[in-house]
Amino acid sequence: MPKLHWEDFKPGDVAIYGPRRVTREEIVAYAAEFDPQPMHLDEAAAGTTLLGGLAASGWHTCCLMMRVLVDGLLSQAASEGAPGVDEVRWLKPLRPGTEIRVRTIALESRPSKSRPTRGFVKFRFEVIDEQDTVVMDLVCSQMLLRREPGAAA
Amino acid sequence: MPKLHWEDFKPGDVAIYGPRRVTREEIVAYAAEFDPQPMHLDEAAAGTTLLGGLAASGWHTCCLMMRVLVDGLLSQAASEGAPGVDEVRWLKPLRPGTEIRVRTIALESRPSKSRPTRGFVKFRFEVIDEQDTVVMDLVCSQMLLRREPGAAA
Numbered sequence: 001m002p003k004l005h006w007e008d009f010k011p012g013d014v015a016i017y018g019p020r021r022v023t024r025e026e027i028v029a030y031a032a033e034f035d036p037q038p039m040h041l042d043e044a045a046a047g048t049t050l051l052g053g054l055a056a057s058g059w060h061t062c063c064l065m066m067r068v069l070v071d072g073l074l075s076q077a078a079s080e081g082a083p084g085v086d087e088v089r090w091l092k093p094l095r096p097g098t099e100i101r102v103r104t105i106a107l108e109s110r111p112s113k114s115r116p117t118r119g120f121v122k123f124r125f126e127v128i129d130e131q132d133t134v135v136m137d138l139v140c141s142q143m144l145l146r147r148e149p150g151a152a153a
Numbered sequence: 154m155p156k157l158h159w160e161d162f163k164p165g166d167v168a169i170y171g172p173r174r175v176t177r178e179e180i181v182a183y184a185a186e187f188d189p190q191p192m193h194l195d196e197a198a199a200g201t202t203l204l205g206g207l208a209a210s211g212w213h214t215c216c217l218m219m220r221v222l223v224d225g226l227l228s229q230a231a232s233e234g235a236p237g238v239d240e241v242r243w244l245k246p247l248r249p250g251t252e253i254r255v256r257t258i259a260l261e262s263r264p265s266k267s268r269p270t271r272g273f274v275k276f277r278f279e280v281i282d283e284q285d286t287v288v289m290d291l292v293c294s295q296m297l298l299r300r301e302p303g304a305a306a
Contacts, residue, residue: 033216033220034216034217034219034220035216035219035220035223036220036223036228037223037227037228037232039234049233049234050233050234050296051234057219058234058235058237059212059215059216059219062212062215063186063187063188063212063216064187066187066188066210066212067186067187067188067189070188070189070190074190075189075190079190080202080203081192081202081203081204081211081243082211082243083242083243084211084240084241084242084243085238085240085241086239086240086241087237087238087239088237088238088239088241089236089237090234090235090236090237143203
């Protein structure tokens with residue numbers, strides 16, 4: 001299958017990837033390894049926190065988003081990684097049993113100034129639940145190979 | 154031990170937490186679960202990428218930072234979580250065997266407008282290696298309980 005390149009993403013493009021069901025077991029296992037705070041480990045303790053009950057670590061939500069994006073998008077694309085992320089917002093607790101999807105919205109596209117073989121696409125990634133409520137969103141500039149390096153953009 | 158509260162963090166405060174040694178096994182295990190791209194899974198494939206060799210997923214670096222911060226800081230503090238993150242920057246590949254630390258720099262402090270029992274401290278978190286080079290940094294506003302709710306700030 002031909003890989004997706006920088007030219008294949010245009011501002012305004014929207015796509016959805018997933019779904020993935022998030023289990024209680026993986027929420028607790030992730031928290032035990034990376035974020036062992038009571039609201040991610042134990043229902044009773046979580047009930048007394050701002051989250052109002054057991055919910056995934058915000059970082060776990062980032063990881064789950066990444067897995068959905070690798071499977072659905074990045075593994076099909078000539079991806080060269082990303083220099084970072086802007087504006088991660090944890091908007092709603094991610095509860096055990098939720099089925100998530102990831103919506104991608106291409107915001108901007110520009111060729112790389114320093115590397116004529118590459119370009120950047122700035123995306124908003126939204127993790128959404130079954131009710132289409134945004135659980136988390138973030139903005140990320142993804143680097144991709146160009147199909148026609150150095151062509152006029 | 155008395156917990157750290159919002160009042161205990163002042164702009165300009167710097168602290169260091171860790172260390173934690175990052176193994177090849179955990180880099181590959183994390184990638185297999187959350188970010189199965191060649192540069193995080195396989196030395197030979199990674200050598201041909203921009204990273205120039207096997208390196209941790211940027212999201213894995215976030216997770217490792219969080220674990221160091223929970224163990225050293227957040228578990229000792231009256232932490233109420235964070236609404237999100239700004240400006241994650243992946244500055245240098247995180248290689249197998251690296252011993253990381255996390256440097257925290259308190260940038261700003263303000264009481265919560267909506268909740269008199271809480272305040273925010275905006276931190277820069279830096280993941281540094283043995284040479285004190287910053288591998289990753291990010292900015293995060295942490296919510297904390299106030300020792301004296303509603304007192305003049």
